Amino acid sequence: MSLRVGRKVAPVDGDEEFRREVREWLDANLTDELRGAGGPGRENEAFPQRLAFTRRLAAAGWTCLAWPVEHGGRGESLARQVIFHEEYARSGAPSRVDHIGTTMVGPTLMALGTPQQRRRFLPRLAAADELWCQGYSEPGAGSDLAGVTTRARLDDDQWVITGQKVWTSLAHVADWCFVLARTAPVPAGGSRHAGLSYLLVPMRQPGVTVRPIRQLTGDSEFNEVFFDDARTERDLVVGEPGQGWRVAMATLAFERGAATVGQQIGFQRDLDDLVALARRTGAIADPLLRARLTRAWIDLSVLRAHTLRVLAAPEPPPATASVIKLLWTRWRQGLGELAMDVLGPAGAAAELAPGDEDVERWRRLFLFSRADTIYGGSNEIQRGIVAERVLGLPRQDRR
Structure with a gap:
C-alpha cells in the first residue's frame, strides 16, 4: 500500500542541484507578508494569500513530489522530498493549506480508490483547487x-x-x-x-x-x-461499504512522512529563536535554564536522526508513526513550557507585555501545544499501540 518513492535518504548525484532549484524558486516567489504566516494556532492567518501561494507551488510542480508521475506527481526520491521540506521550512514559507488533500486523501485514493475517483479528485487535489x-x-x-x-x-x-x-x-x-x-x-x-x-x-x-x-x-x-x-x-x-476501518487506518498511515522532517526544521528555528531570546533577556545566565535549552537541542537532534532512520527503512518498524508522534509532542510541549520560564512573569501576565509580538508568539505556542496531546492521534491511544504492537502487552478490550 505504500506510495513512497525511493528509500535512500543519503544525497545522490543531482540532489544538491535540486536543493538549489528549490531555494531559488522560494527566493523568487516568497514575499515578506507570507514569511512565517499560518501554522498551528494561526491557520486563519493570511489564508487567501497562503492559498494563492499554494496554488503557485502546485503550478510549479512542488506540491506532490511523492506522488507517482502517472497520478500527476513527480515521483521524487525520499531524499528529495526531505530536501524540499527542509528548504521550505528554512525559508520561512507559509503553512500550506492543502496538506490534508495531498498527504492524506490523495495517497488513499491512489491505493484504495476506484479509477473514476482518481480521475475525479486527483487533478484538483494536485492543483489545490479543492480543499x-x-x-x-x-x-x-x-x-x-x-x-x-x-x-x-x-x-x-x-x-x-x-x-x-x-x-x-x-x-x-x-x-x-x-x-x-x-x-x-x-x-x-x-x-x-x-x-x-x-x-x-x-x-x-x-x-x-x-x-x-x-x-x-x-x-x-x-x-x-x-x-x-x-x-x-x-x-x-x-x-x-463496511470496510471503512481499513481505509481510515491507511489514511492515518499516509499522514506522517517526509513532511515531518520539515516540521522538525521548524522546531529547530523555534529553539534557535528561544535561545536568542534567552540571551537578550539574560535568562541564559540561569544554569538550569541553560541546561534545559541544551537538552532540548539534544532531544531534537535525536528525534531528527530517528525520523530519518525510520523513513529510510524498507519496512517501517511496528508503531513507527505512534513513536514519532509521542516524541515530537513531548518535545514541543516542553519547548512551550521552557519558553514560559525564559519569559518569566511576562509569559503568564498579559498586562506585562501588551502588544509585544515576540511574547505573544511564545504564549501562543505554549497554549496551542496543549492540543498536541490530542490531535494527530491522542497520546493515550498511541501509547496503547506501542504497548500492544511493540512490547507485546495484553490487548485492551475496547468493546
Missing part, C-alpha cells in the same frame, strides 16, 4: 474511532449522512470531507470495526453546518460539523 477536511472524531468518539455514531444510509443512488464530527481542522474553508460513518450495525458479538464506511462528502450543500470552536489562542481553526441528511453520491465510498 479537504477530515471527518473522524466525534464528541463521544475522539480517540476511539470504532465508536463513531455518525450514520449513513443508501437512498437510491445517494448516501444520506446524519451525525456530528468535532475538532475538524479547516472545515470552514474545505470543499470536501472524508467521513467515517456507520453504514451497518455492529454484528452480534462481532468487532465494532465492522460496518463502517469511508465516504467522500461535499461540504457546500444544505444539511452541512460548520460551527467554529474558539481556542485558548483566540483562533478557531477547529470546528464542529453537523450532518443533517447531507448527501453524497453512491459511488463516493472508498473501498467496499
Whole structure:
C-alpha cells in the first residue's frame, strides 16, 4: 500500500542541484507578508494569500513530489522530498493549506480508490483547487474511532449522512470531507470495526453546518460539523461499504512522512529563536535554564536522526508513526513550557507585555501545544499501540 518513492535518504548525484532549484524558486516567489504566516494556532492567518501561494507551488510542480508521475506527481526520491521540506521550512514559507488533500486523501485514493475517483479528485487535489477536511472524531468518539455514531444510509443512488464530527481542522474553508460513518450495525458479538464506511462528502450543500470552536489562542481553526441528511453520491465510498476501518487506518498511515522532517526544521528555528531570546533577556545566565535549552537541542537532534532512520527503512518498524508522534509532542510541549520560564512573569501576565509580538508568539505556542496531546492521534491511544504492537502487552478490550 505504500506510495513512497525511493528509500535512500543519503544525497545522490543531482540532489544538491535540486536543493538549489528549490531555494531559488522560494527566493523568487516568497514575499515578506507570507514569511512565517499560518501554522498551528494561526491557520486563519493570511489564508487567501497562503492559498494563492499554494496554488503557485502546485503550478510549479512542488506540491506532490511523492506522488507517482502517472497520478500527476513527480515521483521524487525520499531524499528529495526531505530536501524540499527542509528548504521550505528554512525559508520561512507559509503553512500550506492543502496538506490534508495531498498527504492524506490523495495517497488513499491512489491505493484504495476506484479509477473514476482518481480521475475525479486527483487533478484538483494536485492543483489545490479543492480543499479537504477530515471527518473522524466525534464528541463521544475522539480517540476511539470504532465508536463513531455518525450514520449513513443508501437512498437510491445517494448516501444520506446524519451525525456530528468535532475538532475538524479547516472545515470552514474545505470543499470536501472524508467521513467515517456507520453504514451497518455492529454484528452480534462481532468487532465494532465492522460496518463502517469511508465516504467522500461535499461540504457546500444544505444539511452541512460548520460551527467554529474558539481556542485558548483566540483562533478557531477547529470546528464542529453537523450532518443533517447531507448527501453524497453512491459511488463516493472508498473501498467496499463496511470496510471503512481499513481505509481510515491507511489514511492515518499516509499522514506522517517526509513532511515531518520539515516540521522538525521548524522546531529547530523555534529553539534557535528561544535561545536568542534567552540571551537578550539574560535568562541564559540561569544554569538550569541553560541546561534545559541544551537538552532540548539534544532531544531534537535525536528525534531528527530517528525520523530519518525510520523513513529510510524498507519496512517501517511496528508503531513507527505512534513513536514519532509521542516524541515530537513531548518535545514541543516542553519547548512551550521552557519558553514560559525564559519569559518569566511576562509569559503568564498579559498586562506585562501588551502588544509585544515576540511574547505573544511564545504564549501562543505554549497554549496551542496543549492540543498536541490530542490531535494527530491522542497520546493515550498511541501509547496503547506501542504497548500492544511493540512490547507485546495484553490487548485492551475496547468493546
